[in-house]
Amino acid sequence: MVDVSACGVITREWAWRRRLVATGLAGVALLTACTAVTTADPDGDGSTPAPATAAATASPTTPLSTRATTTTERPTTTERPTTTARPTTTERPTTTERPTTTTEAPPANIVPIAALDAPLAAVGASGGPETQRVQQRLLDLGIWLDAADGAYGLTTQQAVMAFQKYMQFPATGEVDQNTAAYLTSLTVKPHGRADAGTLVEIDKTRQLLFVVVDGRPVWTFNTSTGNGEKYEEPDQNTPGETIEGVSLTPDGLHDVYRERVEGWWEGDLGQIYRPKYFVGGIAVHGSNSVPNYPASHGCVRVTTQAMDYIWETGLMPMGLPVWVHLLSPS
Numbered sequence: 142m143v144d145v146s147a148c149g150v151i152t153r154e155w156a157w158r159r160r161l162v163a164t165g166l167a168g169v170a171l172l173t174a175c176t177a178v179t180t181a182d183p184d185g186d187g188s189t190p191a192p193a194t195a196a197a198t199a200s201p202t203t204p205l206s207t208r209a210t211t212t213t214e215r216p217t218t219t220e221r222p223t224t225t226a227r228p229t230t231t232e233r234p235t236t237t238e239r240p241t242t243t244t245e246a247p248p249a250n251i252v253p254i255a256a257l258d259a260p261l262a263a264v265g266a267s268g269g270p271e272t273q274r275v276q277q278r279l280l281d282l283g284i285w286l287d288a289a290d291g292a293y294g295l296t297t298q299q300a301v302m303a304f305q306k307y308m309q310f311p312a313t314g315e316v317d318q319n320t321a322a323y324l325t326s327l328t329v330k331p332h333g334r335a336d337a338g339t340l341v342e343i344d345k346t347r348q349l350l351f352v353v354v355d356g357r358p359v360w361t362f363n364t365s366t367g368n369g370e371k372y373e374e375p376d377q378n379t380p381g382e383t384i385e386g387v388s389l390t391p392d393g394l395h396d397v398y399r400e401r402v403e404g405w406w407e408g409d410l411g412q413i414y415r416p417k418y419f420v421g422g423i424a425v426h427g428s429n430s431v432p433n434y435p436a437s438h439g440c441v442r443v444t445t446q447a448m449d450y451i452w453e454t455g456l457m458p459m460g461l462p463v464w465v466h467l468l469s470p471s
Contacts, residue, residue, distance in 0.1 A: 248336040249356030254282065256328055261321040266314070268293045275316055275324065279304065283330045285360045287446050296446050302433050303363040306347050307331045312433035332358040340462040341425070343441055345390060348434065350425070350441060352456050360456070362447050365431050366390040367439035378409050388438045395419040395463045402452065410438050414445050415452055419463040425451075 261278060262271045268291050276289035279300045286300040298314040305312040308323055316324075333342040333351040342351040345366050352360040367388040375383055399418040406413050406426075414427030425441040427448030436442070443451070451457050 250332040250334075250336040250353070250358055252283075252330040252332070252357055254328060254330050257325045260325045261316075263318040263321045264293070264316045266293050266298065266316075272297070272316075275321070276300075278324050282324075282327065283358055283360055285362050285447060285450065287450070295444060299363040299431060299444055299447070303349060303361050304331070306349055306363065306433065307361065309347070314433070330358050331361045334466065335464060338462065340464055341457060343390070343463065343465045345392075345435070345465065345467045350443065362443050363431055363433075365428075365434065365436045365442040367437050368435040372410075372438060374410055378407060384409055386438070388435075390423060390437070390439050390441060390465055391420050392465050392467060393420075395465065397457055397459050397461045397463060400457075400459065413440065415448050416440075417451070417457045425457065425463075 257278065261275055264272045264275055270291060272293050273289050273291035276286060276291070276297055279286055279297075280289060282304070284300045284303050286296040287294075288296075301316055301320065302312045302314040304324065305314075305320060308320075310319060310323075331349075331351075333344055333349070333353065335342045335351070335353045335356065337356040339354050342353055343349075343364065343366065344351065348364055348366065350362040350364040351358055352362075367390040370388050371386070372388055373383055373385045397417050397419050401416055404414060406416060408416075409422065413424065416424035416426035418424040423439050423441070425443065425448075427445035428437075428442040429445065430436065431442045431444055457463075
């Protein structure tokens with residue numbers, strides 16, 4: 142008897158496999174396997190005839206994975222292409238390195254100023270249009286004078302003297318050829334040693350007074366400080382008494398602690414104009430004599446016009462630091 146149930150089970154099994162294998166060869170193998178099972182004992186006597194073909198000997202339960210199928214091998218074209226290697230152009234560019242041209246900012250007291258295109262003339266002490274150009278150049282450099290009016294007056298002479306002192310030229314107060322040339326070509330405003338803060342700086346070596354705001358030079362004035370000599374003179378405020386001492390302007394950091402807003406004031410050693418005291422009886426004050434050398438008893442002299450300007454613009458308020466030193470910057 143034919144084992145129908147066995148054939149049916151095998152047929153169902155291979156029908157499931159056929160759904161997984163979409164090839165004609167798999168379908169043929171499935172039909173052959175089923176036929177081999179249903180004809181295993183055609184006579185019913187239990188004997189098993191030899192298979193008629195090689196296809197009939199194939200085991201229907203042979204796993205699908207053991208069948209040799211050359212088309213299922215990994216194609217060689219799927220290897221990683223050599224063009225995917227890291228391109229050499231992606232290396233860090235050398236232009237991203239820190240530039241070597243970066244430098245620290247200059248100190249605040251270094252203030253650039255452009256040189257003049259047209260050279261200044263050596264006007265001496267004469268007035269006129271060229272003198273007006275000299276005056277304007279002095280103002281642009283921060284060297285104080287009262288007006289660029291072409292008239293060669295006292296404050297112009299003092300400004301020229303201040304510039305000559307700064308450049309360490311003979312301080313004649315007249316514009317000679319050397320003075321005119323350097324006025325034309327200077328590219329940094331005259332300045333003292335202070336590069337921070339707001340203060341008055343007095344350079345006793347060069348006999349100059351600098352007004353500094355936030356470390357930057359604003360104005361330069363000609364000045365005359367103590368001459369360092371001993372003195373013995375009558376006390377102007379106490380008849381019959383004398384005052385002895387040494388004409389020194391004390392070095393150090395001081396501050397404005399007393400002032401007199403009115404005009405001339407009778408000091409112990411003579412008249413002083415609108416003084417601003419910063420240590421003891423030593424003051425910045427106006428004077429009718431401001432030579433190109435130390436000449437005072439210890440006070441710091443400027444012209445009366447300069448002192449009026451200091452008062453009117455509030456350049457030396459109460460409490461302002463006053464730095465006095467002897468050595469100039471190198």
